[in-house]
Amino acid sequence: MRTQFPARSTCRKQKAMEIQQLMIPHVHQFGMRLTILGVISLVFVVSGCGASVPHSDKPRSAVQVTVTRNGQLLPGAELNLVNDATGEGGGGVLNAESTVELEHVAHGTYQVVVLPPPADPLPPTEGSPSAAAPNILKIPASYRSAKTTPFHLTIPSETSEYTFDIPE
Known part of the structure; x- marks a missing residue:
């Protein structure tokens, strides 16, 4: 089968x-x-x-910082606030009046660092003015580092406006 x-x-x-x-x-x-x-x-x-946001529960304030060099304005210079204890900071570029306004800065003590503006990658052409005034470029090295700057500010204080002058 x-x-x-x-x-x-x-x-x-x-x-x-x-x-x-x-x-x-x-x-x-x-x-x-x-x-x-x-x-x-x-x-x-x-x-x-x-x-x-880390540390968002900390009290914060707005501050205005003015920096000059021997009484002369430093428009375009960079300002940085550095708090080594907390790692916090902030910064901005100084305007035509040599002032920067910073919002929401955490309360604490900060070192104030001042840097010349970034260099223009192109050299100026003959007859044209240089990008930065000479007094801006002559910011001493001690003011360019958080470890050596003599400038400090504490927030909050009686004022929210701070003025610093870099001597000659």
């Missing part, structure tokens, strides 16, 4: 169904893990977890 075997296409369909039944729990499990991970991520984003 001749044995009857199922047609090849039936065999393939059966195997495919068996494989599919074996894989469905794994695919479902993987999808569930992704869903749980997505929900957890969404909770962190919505709750603001990890989005806080």
